[in-house]
Amino acid sequence: MWKFLLLAFRNIFRNRRRTVMTLVMVGGGVAGLLLVGGFFARMFWGLRESTINDGLGHLQIFTAEHFNREEKHVLDTGIDNWRQVAASVSTGGHVRGVAPRIEFYGMLSNGVKSGVFMGSAVDPVAEKSLGFSPRLAVGRDLDAKPGGEIEALIGTGVARSMNVKPGDGLTLLAVTSDGALNGIDVQIVGTVNTGYKEVDDRYLRITLPSAQRLLQSDRVTNLVVGLDATENTDQVATALAPRLNGSPQHLVLKKWIDLAAYYKQVRSLFSTIFVFLGIIVFFMVLMSSVNTLLMSMFERTREIGTMLAMGTPRSWIMALFVLEATLLGVLGAMVGVAGGNLLGVLLNHSGIHLPPPPGTTVPMSFRVLHVPSLMIGSSLLVIVSLALASILPAIRASRLQIAEALAHV
Amino acid sequence: MDEIVGVESVSRRYPLDHNCVSALDDASLHVCTGEFLAIAGPSGSGKSTMLNLIGCIDKPTTGRILLDGVDTSQLNSGQLTALRREKIGFVFQTFNLIPVFTAAENVEFPLLVQGVPSAQRRDRVAAALSNVGLTDRADHRPDLLSGGERQRVAVARAIVHRPALVLADEPTANLDTRNATQLIDLMRDLNRQLGLTFLFSTHDARLLAHADRIVELCDGRIASDSLAQGGSHVEVLASCL
Numbered sequence: 001m002w003k004f005l006l007l008a009f010r011n012i013f014r015n016r017r018r019t020v021m022t023l024v025m026v027g028g029g030v031a032g033l034l035l036v037g038g039f040f041a042r043m044f045w046g047l048r049e050s051t052i053n054d055g056l057g058h059l060q061i062f063t064a065e066h067f068n069r070e071e072k073h074v075l076d077t078g079i080d081n082w083r084q085v086a087a088s089v090s091t092g093g094h095v096r097g098v099a100p101r102i103e104f105y106g107m108l109s110n111g112v113k114s115g116v117f118m119g120s121a122v123d124p125v126a127e128k129s130l131g132f133s134p135r136l137a138v139g140r141d142l143d144a145k146p147g148g149e150i151e152a153l154i155g156t157g158v159a160r161s162m163n164v165k166p167g168d169g170l171t172l173l174a175v176t177s178d179g180a181l182n183g184i185d186v187q188i189v190g191t192v193n194t195g196y197k198e199v200d201d202r203y204l205r206i207t208l209p210s211a212q213r214l215l216q217s218d219r220v221t222n223l224v225v226g227l228d229a230t231e232n233t234d235q236v237a238t239a240l241a242p243r244l245n246g247s248p249q250h251l252v253l254k255k256w257i258d259l260a261a262y263y264k265q266v267r268s269l270f271s272t273i274f275v276f277l278g279i280i281v282f283f284m285v286l287m288s289s290v291n292t293l294l295m296s297m298f299e300r301t302r303e304i305g306t307m308l309a310m311g312t313p314r315s316w317i318m319a320l321f322v323l324e325a326t327l328l329g330v331l332g333a334m335v336g337v338a339g340g341n342l343l344g345v346l347l348n349h350s351g352i353h354l355p356p357p358p359g360t361t362v363p364m365s366f367r368v369l370h371v372p373s374l375m376i377g378s379s380l381l382v383i384v385s386l387a388l389a390s391i392l393p394a395i396r397a398s399r400l401q402i403a404e405a406l407a408h409v
Numbered sequence: 410m411d412e413i414v415g416v417e418s419v420s421r422r423y424p425l426d427h428n429c430v431s432a433l434d435d436a437s438l439h440v441c442t443g444e445f446l447a448i449a450g451p452s453g454s455g456k457s458t459m460l461n462l463i464g465c466i467d468k469p470t471t472g473r474i475l476l477d478g479v480d481t482s483q484l485n486s487g488q489l490t491a492l493r494r495e496k497i498g499f500v501f502q503t504f505n506l507i508p509v510f511t512a513a514e515n516v517e518f519p520l521l522v523q524g525v526p527s528a529q530r531r532d533r534v535a536a537a538l539s540n541v542g543l544t545d546r547a548d549h550r551p552d553l554l555s556g557g558e559r560q561r562v563a564v565a566r567a568i569v570h571r572p573a574l575v576l577a578d579e580p581t582a583n584l585d586t587r588n589a590t591q592l593i594d595l596m597r598d599l600n601r602q603l604g605l606t607f608l609f610s611t612h613d614a615r616l617l618a619h620a621d622r623i624v625e626l627c628d629g630r631i632a633s634d635s636l637a638q639g640g641s642h643v644e645v646l647a648s649c650l
Binding site for chain 1: 523
């Protein structure tokens with residue numbers, strides 16, 4: 001078996017120029033997949049972390065009713081005893097902190113013009129402890145304990161529309177939990193650029209006590225749980241679930257992936273593109289290798305005839321060709337993995353930036369992740385592709401008529 | 410002596426365009442163990458066809474071939490492969506060594522195919538290379554060997570598994586006089602010392618002169634056989650030359 005492997009290995013290097021060309025082609029395919037896949041992986045990772053750190057958190061706690069029915073009044077399906085729940089959850093392993101939130105909506109006015117807002121009420125201290133910092137365009141973040149005025153952050157689109165800047169005032173109007181209309185005056189302390197124009201045109205953020213005063217309720221919409229690492233999400237979710245069972249309300253725990261619809265859409269789209277690229281590389285390697293391996297077979301016709309004449313089983317001849325192609329695939333994959341990773345390092349240090357992705361306003365840095373599973377997958381793809389490409393030449397070689405093969409010039 | 414090869418009324422016809430060309434026509438030949446037999450004749454007389462049929466790498470159109478008592482026409486492809494592997498050694502005009510293998514590895518190949526254990530293979534390869542005087546060239550690849558050395562490696566490869574029959578198709582055709590003479594002497598020595606049966610095609614007078622028996626082919630038919638002429642092949646040799 002060792003000699004047979006040796007024969008296959010040496011046969012690969014008979015025609016060095018052709019082998020180098022094949023290795024470049026196969027390696028190029030693998031390197032291309034690694035770069036594209038590594039870029040996508042980095043993009044997925046970046047999108048995942050930015051989605052989580054922009055405020056989604058790793059886990060969120062809601063009442064079950066929040067998903068089962070529409071609210072009759074604001075905070076109708078909110079969490080009552082959120083302080084006890086937050087205290088219980090925050091003692092769990094890997095939990096960095098818990099931030100209560102109220103999601104609400106209403107109208108705002110500068111005195112001469114009014115518009116709709118989508119509000120988010122937060123505890124600035126809890127948010128900061130979880131690393132959830134709003135992307136300030138100008139001004140500062142909310143103060144946890146403001147002196148007098150109720151502070152607010154607004155989206156850059158809202159500021160433009162209302163013609164206000166930090167230091168100016170706005171009036172907020174919202175329906176309370178009892179169904180009455182209530183209003184408060186707020187002072188703008190900063191504007192926020194979320195990266196999404198549609199959000200920036202409606203965004204408003206105030207402190208939790210301010211929102212509870214506006215909405216006349218002690219409830220919160222949800223609790224956002226931040227962990228030490230995204231990879232611990234499943235483990236912590238499993239561990240925390242029993243702690244929620246003691247609450248008078250039926251509470252449910254949602255993982256970030258369940259709430260990140262945009263992330264899932266992007267990932268699905270780019271994964272499909274990557275699979276398509278993989279299919280192209282597979283067929284590219286397959287078609288070009290069939291030709292190369294057939295040439296190799298024709299050049300060795302007399303030698304194959306000699307081996308058959310000496311009593312070599314035809315199955316051995318087939319196996320030899322498949323083995324040679326597989327070894328070539330392994331070498332090509334090694335070249336591709338080395339080349340792809342080297343190019344990845346160079347690109348990561350090049351400082352290239354890409355234009356902002358659709359729907360965002362922030363340029364994206366071009367970075368490539370070195371993903372072991374991608375290296376293994378891409379390598380297997382070309383190895384299988386080359387092994388399949390060798391089947392036709394292998395069958396032809398094994399079916400040669402010995403006398404004719406020996407007379408081949 | 411026992412009969413090792415029996416060719417009985419064998420014909421081999423090949424289709425060529427819309428016609429049929431007869432390479433061998435109703436030929437019969439019987440070879441005994443230990444013979445050193447030359448098949449002579451001009452180009453196109455059917456020498457290689459005869460060797461191909463005896464070597465089980467081609468099938469007769471009519472007639473049958475017995476190899477060591479086995480009727481080869483009754484064997485399937487796998488059995489013929491096994492028969493070639495066990496009973497026959499081949500020497501080709503163009504050496505046909507595996508270029509990526511060293512001399513020793515080339516000689517080892519038939520044993521590898523037979524599944525001989527590694528230690529035995531090593532000993533038998535060393536013995537075969539010693540028989541052909543190439544012990545010091547064992548680790549050289551064919552492209553670093555002279556034509557004569559390559560053909561001696563080919564002979565070592567043909568005898569390493571101790572076949573019942575060695576078939577050599579014009580073994581001296583690509584060799585100069587010195588190397589051809591050395592090869593003829595080598596084959597003759599192996600025939601005498603090891604009792605190997607050699608059956609070779611040639612029109613090389615140097616080789617014919619050493620043959621025990623000469624069978625002359627002409628237009629696919631056996632024109633003469635020195636055995637039928639009382640063992641003396643002077644007349645056959647004269648007609649071949």
